[in-house]
Amino acid sequence: MSDCIGHSAPEPVFEEPWHAQVFALTVALNEAGRFSWSDWVARFSQTLRRNGLSRELDGGADYFDAWLETLEAILAEAGNASPQEVALVRRDWEEAYLSTPHGDPVHLAG
């Protein structure tokens, strides 16, 4: 606990855009009644505990990695987004980025 103490520089609310995205996805799904916040906290804290066994989590990127891992597991179990679906659509996005000229907005092909 060294660099996390006594800091004075203002920090961004979310370090990376995808942190904001996965946070908002989770809040939106909760507000749509897909899961209760208590259930979310129970699952998320399990993931943090498990991931924290092998190394000390610093609350930065590893925190949102655990967040994403938890959300993927909940959505897979609920049948809302299977790992296969996620892998396919992830690949589509990757291809879209690789085939879009730099500077143009990236869209998924039809």
Next chain:
Amino acid sequence: MPHDHSDHPHALLPSDPALRVKALETILTRKGLIDPAALDEIIDTYQNKIGPQNGARVIARAWSDPAFKKAILADADPVLAELGYYGRQGEHMVVVENTPTQHNMVVCTLCSCYPWPLLGIPPGWYKSDAYRARAVREPRKVLADFGVTLPAETAVRVWDSTAEVRYLVLPMRPAGSEDLDEDALAALVSRDSMIGTALASAPSGGSGSIIGGSS
């Protein structure tokens, strides 16, 4: 694949987790389970509208208005709801008051439960294993790391947040702030002072407390 040059022939590929989040968003949108506009609204709210300035306003009001302070310590939810600060996840807010005999400090040992409507998204250190473990075990040492040394007669009480209950520390009003109005008082209230890892700042930018990066 890593890129070495600035003149990318194609759009820069996001990281693996960023692509997975995009995939989830696409899948859930296609199934009608989420509305992308709602996501944008949530991000905008937490990035631009909600932050420690909300909590600071509540603290400044509590310092200035004894009836308000009494009400918020007795049952914070209705008072905060009236100000437009309520938990979207249905959680309860509890305000705990620092006194010369008791200093309060907030942690979430489970994960990172935090009074979002009043303080926004928690800082990295609040989410770290180090803080979550040490705040309960050795709160005085953690406070010392934050530059806070309390008199021996001040007990430290640590409040462990949950999905249902979130805590906000009401710091002690700093000496020399008697003549200040609510706006000036709010400027003395850092984010960390409402988590309990700092004290409210002395008026004239004085000594004894750290700036919590809340401004």
